Amino acid sequence: MRSLELNARVENTRELKQKPVKFELTKIKEHFDEGILSIENQYRVFDDLQNKGMELEGKTILRSQIVLAEGTLDFFIHEMSKYAVYHMFINQWSKSDKYDRFSVPMGIFEKIVQDQGSDDAFFEFLNERFSREVYLSEECMKDQLNLIGIKFSDVMEKAFPTASQKESIEQGRNVVKELFKRRNEIAHQIDRSHISAEQEDITKDFVYDNIGYIKSIAHAIFDIALQNEQAEA
Numbered sequence: 001m002r003s004l005e006l007n008a009r010v011e012n013t014r015e016l017k018q019k020p021v022k023f024e025l026t027k028i029k030e031h032f033d034e035g036i037l038s039i040e041n042q043y044r045v046f047d048d049l050q051n052k053g054m055e056l057e058g059k060t061i062l063r064s065q066i067v068l069a070e071g072t073l074d075f076f077i078h079e080m081s082k083y084a085v086y087h088m089f090i091n092q093w094s095k096s097d098k099y100d101r102f103s104v105p106m107g108i109f110e111k112i113v114q115d116q117g118s119d120d121a122f123f124e125f126l127n128e129r130f131s132r133e134v135y136l137s138e139e140c141m142k143d144q145l146n147l148i149g150i151k152f153s154d155v156m157e158k159a160f161p162t163a164s165q166k167e168s169i170e171q172g173r174n175v176v177k178e179l180f181k182r183r184n185e186i187a188h189q190i191d192r193s194h195i196s197a198e199q200e201d202i203t204k205d206f207v208y209d210n211i212g213y214i215k216s217i218a219h220a221i222f223d224i225a226l227q228n229e230q231a232e233a
Contacts, residue, residue: 094149
């Protein structure tokens, strides 16, 4: 007969909390490029569905590519933020004005002091703090880039080169705003209008262009960050 008695609770068997990994700049960019490549590979799925006459299903692939590409950019900015703010903390990156006003809970501060200046607690805090936030709107992206010492205008000028700085910045602002708007419409309302419930059309050319914009923004951030790091060396 099976025993129904409660077994004694085994102590200290809970899995240890995994510490976040500190990646170098080149590895952060590599993660971004790998993510974008996997999304671009979905064009083959779209083409196959189109050839089979499955147009609606194919457009679902296109919509998912926009949401995933935006998510890849957001994760990239998260990783860049952890890298830059952490290196400001250990005095290996020029501190931004916003860094000087960056709030840290007293519990984290006490842990750093108790650990005799260990930076692990601060990096874990950054990982948890930034993971709760989204940096895809123009305002949030600009604020986060300011925190890590990179001007939004410099990124837009580099990502969208035109005849004038003003034109580049304006083009970049419009791209960021429209991409975030479309990403939200797809993710939260399956690309349908709240007014008519009609679904917005989407094309492969639209997705191709906008993934290109996302790559340009991320690569511009990386290039500027790398220049900043080399200047500190």
